[in-house]
Amino acid sequence: MDLDTFAADLDALRERALAAVAEAIDPATLDVVDAAYLGRKGELRRLLSGIGALPVADRPRVGAIANPTRQELEAAIATRRERLEGIHMDVRLAGEAEDVTLPGRPLARGSLHPLKETEREIARFFARYGFVPYESPEVETDELNFQALNIPPDHPARDLWDTVYVVPPAGQPVEATADRSRWLLRTHTSPGQIRALRELEPPMRVLTPGRCYRYEATDASHGSEFFQVEGLMVDEGTSLAHLRGLLDEFAHHLFGADRGTRFRPGYYPFTEPSVAFDIACVVCDGAGCPACGRTGWMTILGAGMVHPVVLRNGGLDPERYQGFAFGMGVDRITMLRFGVPDLRAFYANDLRFLERF
Ligand code: PHE
Secondary structure, three states: OOHHHHHHHHHHHHHHHHHHHHHOOOHHHHHHHHHHHHOOOOHHHHHHHHHHHOOHHHHHHHHHHHHHHHHHHHHHHHHHHHHHHHHHHHHHHHHHOOOOOOOOOOOOOOOOOHHHHHHHHHHHHHHOOOOEEOOOOOEEEHHHHOHHHOOOOOOHHHHHOOOOEOOOOOOOOOOOOOOOOOEEEOOOOOHHHHHHHHHOOOOEEEEEEEEEEOOOOOEOOEOOEEEEEEEEEEEOOOOHHHHHHHHHHHHHHHHOOOOOEEEEEEOOOOEEEEEEEEEEOOOOOOOOOHHHOOOOEEEEEEEEEEOHHHHHHOOOOOOOOEEEEEEEEHHHHHHHHHOOOOHHHHOOOOHHHHOOO
16 A cells, blocks of 8 residues: 555545535435544544555655545535535425415404394483483292282283293292292383382483293294383373384384384283384385285384372372383394394304394
8 A cells, every 4th residue: 555545545535425425315314424434433534544554654644635635525514414404494494384475364253143232222222312221130029020010910911921930039938829929030021110110219211121031832923032121211291292202213213214103002001091102014114015914014012101000109109200111022123123034033043144133
């Protein structure tokens, strides 16, 4: 072995190493190449370990020949590693990339239930005339739901309200007969009248919205649960004309300024006189069609002057105070507003229906 042979072997090693570095396609392969040529048991070490065969005078020159090659190879590997790691990162980022130009996912936006929307619209209207919300409970006594409203236990008018009776709340006395302390689910919001009369001072204007219950079969226009809004105004000199004017405004607000209206005689034990308030049919506009029973009119609420007995039961002197009251079905008014033919749709909780409001 002489120095020229050593230099030729080193050059061949260099060529092979550079080719292997160029062919390495990922950092792991490059590590293998690095170890194979420059490692502790690599080819360069092996070549250098052969210098014992060189003449003694040539040995010092080996380092001068071999070191530039080692540095060149180290640099080539470092450059290649940087390159491969860059590519590796690019590939990874490309795989994880978000397309920021894609449209966002839509947020599901809630809306009020149509019955609640109508209830609020009614409340907004009457608030303009000074009516304030007055809450009244859903579980009531026979006394407030009926008797204080001038409906004694065996009164035939009870047939107007088929009633769901309930077990009394804990601690309340249970009585065998339909007497004052019998508990029930309110059949209308009118017991709110008694509570308001007893709690507040005239002049008063209150509006009581809420859920009511009747023991009856469900069909397209009747539910065993439904919603009412009750109105009550009490003052000195309150008259039927005030009621008429207010309800006219109300009908025009909800169903259009040209909507025809009328009062018809009605009957409720707790008002005298009692009226049914009609609007011109929202389908045929008064001409007569199946929706209005060919009368041209639709009843939207019951009302009347508060009966003197009721005022007295509420603790007021009917000689001094007069009042009017009205009660309407929110379900029916919502059906008429939006042209919904079957009120069961309001309780089915089908989002395809509810999302249309
Ligand atoms: N409470 C009556 C009903 O449920 C409606 C009504 C309220 C009538 C107030 C007159 C006065 O049918």
